[in-house]
Amino acid sequence: MFNLELLVRDNIKKLKPYSSARDEFDGIASVYLDANENSIGSPTIKWYNRYPDPMQHKIKEKISKVKNISSNQIFIGNGSDEPIDLLFRCFCEPAVDNVIVFPPTYGMYEVSANINNVILKKILLTEDYQLDLPALEEAIDLNTKIIWICSPNNPTGNSISRQDIEMVLNNFDGLVVIDEAYINFSxxxxxxxxxxxxxxxxxxxxxxxxxxxxxxxxxMAFASPEIIAYLNKIKSPYNISQPIQDIMFTALDEIGMVNDMIVELVASRKKLEESLLSLTQVVKVFPSDANFLLVKFTEAKKIYDHLLSMGIVVRDRSSQPLCENTLRLTVGTDKENIKLVEAIKAFK
Ligand SMILES: Cc1ncc(COP(=O)(O)O)c(C=O)c1O
Structure with a gap:
């Protein structure tokens, strides 16, 4: 049975969080003399002399509408990397607890585990880049606190089987984090x-x-209000700056433009895949649900260097397990994709 209170580290449960001036008073006043700000102004066109809303209420309200989820189930961080780190700090006792990752995958889970001195268990994906459930079952022990699943996965591009993820969610009493950075392309x-x-x-x-x-x-991290409350308890007080909150507030109205870009990028991904498949230098293009393609080449390193010499930078993923001789290619604009394909074609 899942019990959140058993998962949270004792020091975090006992912690008295920092209480900022804006936490203690978030109403409207005519004179603000509570936060030691510069009352005169700031040397910028727009005034930034005031601290930002520590809980980002206005943007959470908009995200809540876009995602159809309550505001108290949303945590906003400085990139996804902030909630990744906070999840380690909140739930994993250094040198005691462990987490499980499925390489090849996004590197930050491992880096964050190392920063926080948390034991990392690696279970290779299968040959078709899916979860190895029997190996996972064997690896889980009483100190396993978090299972990190990246879907669609970086760098392989594929989605992890929904059925397998549900199996993990139903049978594991720790946290299951699903990193959906690329979900909109899936x-x-x-x-x-x-x-x-x-x-x-x-x-x-x-x-x-x-x-x-x-x-x-x-x-953003989305979870139960109780988990989100713990992340808020330990985050730094003003983790999202005022300019970012202002820009996000406007950007979140542009869902139509974002949807158009998604449609365009997914169509370009298909076109790029077809062009790559016609090249003799390409051994395999892995199916992608993301805005990039993992491609197996005859000689990945040499093609990487060749592309670089032509001013095109891609990511060599050949050192990753199960990714021998592969490059990860972000889907570019139509013009960039044509340039990329022509450049690969010119490699002899
Ligand atoms: C799977 C995955 N998660 C998270 C991130 C980081 O996202 P952010 O820019 O929000 O820190 C990346 C970035 O490449 C990613 O590939």
Whole structure:
């Protein structure tokens, strides 16, 4: 049986969180003399002399409408990397607890585990990049606190079987974090709709991919109000700056434009895949539900260097397990994709 209180570290349960001026008073006043801000102004066109809303109420309200989820089930962080780190800090006792990841996958789970001195168990994906459930069952012990599933997975691009994820959610008493950074490019349904069925589920999404706002740094964690309350308890007080909150507030109205970009990128992904398949240098293009393609080449490293010499930078993933001789290619604009294909074609 899942019991959140048994999962949270004792020091976090006992912690008295920092209480900022804006936590203590979030109403409207005519004179603000409670936060030691500069009362005169700031040397910028727009005034930024005031601290931002620590709980980002206005943008949470908009995200709540876009995602059809209550505001108290949303955590906003400085990229997804912030909630990834906070989940470790909240639930994993250093040098005692462990988490499970499925390589090849997004590297930050491992880095965050190492920063927090949390034991990392790695279970390789199967040859077709799916979960190895028997190996997972064997690896779980009483100190396993979090299972990290990236779907669609980076760098392989495929979605993890929904049935397998449900199996994990139904049978594991720790947290199951599903990183859906690329979900908007996928044919699969998000697990957001399942949050109320699974108290152990955390879904991560980001504004960096489909929303086209990687430069702003904003990621989201969605979970039960109780889990979100713990993340809020330990985050730094003003983790999302005022300019970011302002820009996000406007950007969140542009869902139509974002949907158009998603349709365009998915169509370009298909075109790019077809063009790549006609090249003799390409051994295999792996099926992708993301805005990138993992491609197996005859000589990945040499093609990487060749592309670089032509001013095109891609990601060599050959050192990752199960990714021998592969490059990860982000879907570019039509012009960039044509340039990329022509450049690969020119490699002899
Ligand atoms: C699977 C996955 N999760 C999270 C992130 C990080 O996203 P953010 O820009 O929100 O930190 C990335 C970035 O590449 C990613 O591939």
């Amino acid at each position: 044919r699969q349904q998000s697990f957001l709709k399942d949050l109320n069925d699974y108290p152990n589920l955390v879904v991560l999404q980001t504004m960096s991919k489909a929303w086209g706002l990687a430069g702003l740094r904003m990621g």
